Amino acid sequence: MPCQAPQERVSNFNEVALGYTEEQAIIEAKRCLQCKKPKCRDGCPVEVLIPEFIQAVADGDMATAAKQLKLKNALPAVCGRVCPQESQCESKCIVGIKSEPVAIGRLERFVADWEMAKEEAEEAKVADLDTVDGDQESESSATASPKKQKVAIIGAGPAGLSCAADLARFGYDVTVFEALHVAGGVLMYGIPEFRLPKAIVEKEIDSLRKLGVNLQVNMVGGKTFTVEDLQQKGYEAVFIGTGAGLPNFMGIPGENLCGVFAANEFLTRTNLMKGYDFPNFLTPVISGRKVAVLGAGNVAMDAARTALRLGAEEVSIVYRRSEKEMPARAEEIEHAHEEGVQFKVLTNPVEIVGDEQGWVKGMNCLRYELGEPDESGRRRPVPVEGSEFFMEVDSVIVAIGQGPNPLVTQSTAGLALNRKGTIQADEEGRTSLPGVFAGGDIVTGAATVILAMGAGKKSARAIDQYLQSKQS
Amino acid sequence: MYPIVKKIIHSPAVKEFEVYAPMVAEKAKAGQFFILRVSEKAERIPLTIADYNREQGTITTIIQELGASSTLFGQMEEGDHILDFVGPLGVPSEIERYDHPVVLVGGGIGIAPIFPIARDLKEAGNEVISIIGARNKELLIWEEKMASVSDQLIVCTDDGSYGRQGFVTDALKDLYEERGQLSALWAIGPMPMMRAITNVTRPWELKTIVSMNPLMMDGTGMCGACRVQVGSETKFACVDGPEFDGHLVDFDLAIKRLSIYKDQEKRALAVLEHKGGHCGCQ
Numbered sequence: 001m002p003c004q005a006p007q008e009r010v011s012n013f014n015e016v017a018l019g020y021t022e023e024q025a026i027i028e029a030k031r032c033l034q035c036k037k038p039k040c041r042d043g044c045p046v047e048v049l050i051p052e053f054i055q056a057v058a059d060g061d062m063a064t065a066a067k068q069l070k071l072k073n074a075l076p077a078v079c080g081r082v083c084p085q086e087s088q089c090e091s092k093c094i095v096g097i098k099s100e101p102v103a104i105g106r107l108e109r110f111v112a113d114w115e116m117a118k119e120e121a122e123e124a125k126v127a128d129l130d131t132v133d134g135d136q137e138s139e140s141s142a143t144a145s146p147k148k149q150k151v152a153i154i155g156a157g158p159a160g161l162s163c164a165a166d167l168a169r170f171g172y173d174v175t176v177f178e179a180l181h182v183a184g185g186v187l188m189y190g191i192p193e194f195r196l197p198k199a200i201v202e203k204e205i206d207s208l209r210k211l212g213v214n215l216q217v218n219m220v221g222g223k224t225f226t227v228e229d230l231q232q233k234g235y236e237a238v239f240i241g242t243g244a245g246l247p248n249f250m251g252i253p254g255e256n257l258c259g260v261f262a263a264n265e266f267l268t269r270t271n272l273m274k275g276y277d278f279p280n281f282l283t284p285v286i287s288g289r290k291v292a293v294l295g296a297g298n299v300a301m302d303a304a305r306t307a308l309r310l311g312a313e314e315v316s317i318v319y320r321r322s323e324k325e326m327p328a329r330a331e332e333i334e335h336a337h338e339e340g341v342q343f344k345v346l347t348n349p350v351e352i353v354g355d356e357q358g359w360v361k362g363m364n365c366l367r368y369e370l371g372e373p374d375e376s377g378r379r380r381p382v383p384v385e386g387s388e389f390f391m392e393v394d395s396v397i398v399a400i401g402q403g404p405n406p407l408v409t410q411s412t413a414g415l416a417l418n419r420k421g422t423i424q425a426d427e428e429g430r431t432s433l434p435g436v437f438a439g440g441d442i443v444t445g446a447a448t449v450i451l452a453m454g455a456g457k458k459s460a461r462a463i464d465q466y467l468q469s470k471q472s
Numbered sequence: 473m474y475p476i477v478k479k480i481i482h483s484p485a486v487k488e489f490e491v492y493a494p495m496v497a498e499k500a501k502a503g504q505f506f507i508l509r510v511s512e513k514a515e516r517i518p519l520t521i522a523d524y525n526r527e528q529g530t531i532t533t534i535i536q537e538l539g540a541s542s543t544l545f546g547q548m549e550e551g552d553h554i555l556d557f558v559g560p561l562g563v564p565s566e567i568e569r570y571d572h573p574v575v576l577v578g579g580g581i582g583i584a585p586i587f588p589i590a591r592d593l594k595e596a597g598n599e600v601i602s603i604i605g606a607r608n609k610e611l612l613i614w615e616e617k618m619a620s621v622s623d624q625l626i627v628c629t630d631d632g633s634y635g636r637q638g639f640v641t642d643a644l645k646d647l648y649e650e651r652g653q654l655s656a657l658w659a660i661g662p663m664p665m666m667r668a669i670t671n672v673t674r675p676w677e678l679k680t681i682v683s684m685n686p687l688m689m690d691g692t693g694m695c696g697a698c699r700v701q702v703g704s705e706t707k708f709a710c711v712d713g714p715e716f717d718g719h720l721v722d723f724d725l726a727i728k729r730l731s732i733y734k735d736q737e738k739r740a741l742a743v744l745e746h747k748g749g750h751c752g753c754q
Binding site: 179180181189217218219220223224225245246247249251255256257258259261262264265268269273274278279280281282283284286357358405406407 | 555692693
């Protein structure tokens with residue numbers, strides 16, 4: 001797929017991967033063997049009708065392809081971009097045994113973008129004619145058929161949005177309550193613009209509004225309202241999709257010095273608050289000159305690549321295992337390498353050191369070697385004795401994982417939690433409280449966008465069953 | 473959108489706003505805060521709840537114009553709409569009945585958020601002594617409101633232009649000498665003032681609660697911008713606080729952390745002033 005050249009893209013926040021042209025998409029789609037029992041679909045957490053939509057692309061019938069996609073996936077433009085396809089749909093593709101698997105993610109992205117462009121063109125036409133107001137249109141379609149019961153969704157991230165989309169399709173009166181000032185969750189605050197343009201997320205969420213989903217922002221679950229409040233207001237089922245947004249810190253001396261940021265803060269300032277466009281947008285963000293990013297997951301790669309784009313001279317990923325054990329997607333690690341991020345592996349800080357003004361001036365680090373595999377199956381990093389050394393940096397971004405946000409769980413009496421504060425729920429998202437469902441990172445701990453969407457989808461089915469049995 | 477239903481100008485930089493935000497007003501309690509974003513390109517800024525009216529659905533706050541964002545807010549008028557208004561956030565003040573008098577110390581615009589705490593403590597049956605101070609008479613706010621919820625009110629100004637001359641710490645030392653036994657103290661104001669108060673009360677072993685006002689962004693615990701060193705622990709002021717045991721807070725670090733974006737804040741203010749006071753959102 002065509003990409004922006006590394007030396008060019010490190011100085012802008014534009015999307016790195018440029019997407020297929022229609023010709024390229026049709027050529028790729030024709031590589032699909034149209035298996036009778038498509039394995040690719042088993043690899044997709046939201047069960048996208050993969051051969052069906054790809055056949056439509058091969059036929060050049062993009063409108064049908066888009067319809068097929070949207071039947072199962074509420075956010076195809078997002079998923080086509082950020083899913084780890086290499087470990088999901090594409091990992092099961094038969095063509096992939098002897099050659100490259102069919103580029104399902106890129107085709108999904110192409111179709112979703114094609115549909116958005118078409119809708120935009122049509123809306124522009126409508127605006128020119130000045131006949132139909134967009135809002136009226138969505139309202140009329142929202143009230144076309146009488147609604148079934150009211151369902152509340154807490155959290156407008158991938159889990160909540162996919163749950164909401166399916167429930168709206170089933171005919172329920174769905175309201176999503178979001179704490180931030182925009183919907184999207186990690187898609188808006190976490191994943192950077194250069195991987196997932198915010199305008200695309202916004203359009204994709206707008207299409208949910210057209211499905212009749214009611215979105216309310218600035219509503220903090222556990223503070224502005226509680227689960228009990230929702231039940232009293234007549235919501236007959238509640239889905240909790242509040243995610244794992246609470247950043248972990250190292251617990252080492254110096255972690256509160258000026259210049260030490262959680263990746264969440266750094267990325268939210270840049271993405272959600274558009275700090276890269278300061279002072280046109282008023283939220284400041286600083287990357288520092290010599291930046292250490294602690295951790296090696298996708299969030300760490302995002303933070304490192306963001307720091308480069310904000311003008312840092314030297315950005316290092318600091319990780320206590322080796323590159324082989326890094327949890328980030330291979331493509332993200334490769335992009336980071338291409339852009340000049342340095343990888344300081346088998347290294348970890350034991351202390352962050354500050355100057356008299358309270359600013360970071362460096363880290364005392366230890367070198368590590370790999371020992372026996374631990375319970376996660378990865379070789380355990382063991383510090384090398386006497387290997388302590390000083391690494392000069394003026395900014396440290398901590399990306400060592402996130403925990404579940406406790407605001408909703410703490411304020412919900414009787415909701416059973418796991419030891420780490422995640423919600424106890426079965427495969428379909430049923431919690432210990434009748435009528436209360438949960439899914440995504442708040443149940444599994446920090447995972448992927450598509451797994452959260454899959455969980456939202458399963459819960460939507462379980463909620464439908466629950467509400468139907470309640471009525472009869 | 474959240475309309476401004478009332479604006480009172482106390483002095484050129486100190487302004488009081490009453491904002492219609494019924495969901496926030498419904499749940500608001502003393503000691504909590506909210507976050508607002510005045511317009512599309514503005515920052516999210518945290519402000520402490522100074523008062524609330526559940527019947528009318530309004531929240532009252534007092535701001536001092538210091539940087540670009542507070543200046544943008546300060547320029548808004550009655551009838552204007554705030555784009556985003558989120559809350560109530562943070563843990564409410566713990567209100568109980570104490571054996572001995574409780575002391576409320578408010579400095580500058582910190583007087584406003586100390587008011588609902590004083591009111592609740594008074595309603596809980598406490599003897600409430602309030603000490604309020606400001607740099608000068610012009611910057612002093614809410615004297616009457618504080619008097620209405622206090623058994624004793626001591627007013628001071630740094631320059632002696634009103635009330636007794638001197639800092640709130642001087643007034644507190646005199647009070648302690650006079651009254652001796654005190655049960656608890658709340659202090660809200662600029663961080664150096666709260667640090668000074670904790671230094672005064674430490675040898676007395678008087679329970680001293682401060683309301684920290686660090687940099688914040690989301691206010692819901694997801695970013696850690698607001699983290700505060702409390703004893704040996706890292707706490708997030710937005711979800712664990714904003715109130716903490718003042719004797720355990722590392723104020724020196726907290727004050728340094730307030731200056732992280734100092735240069736950018738100056739730049740943003742300069743840009744704002746250059747544009748003649750308009751944010752340029754249009």
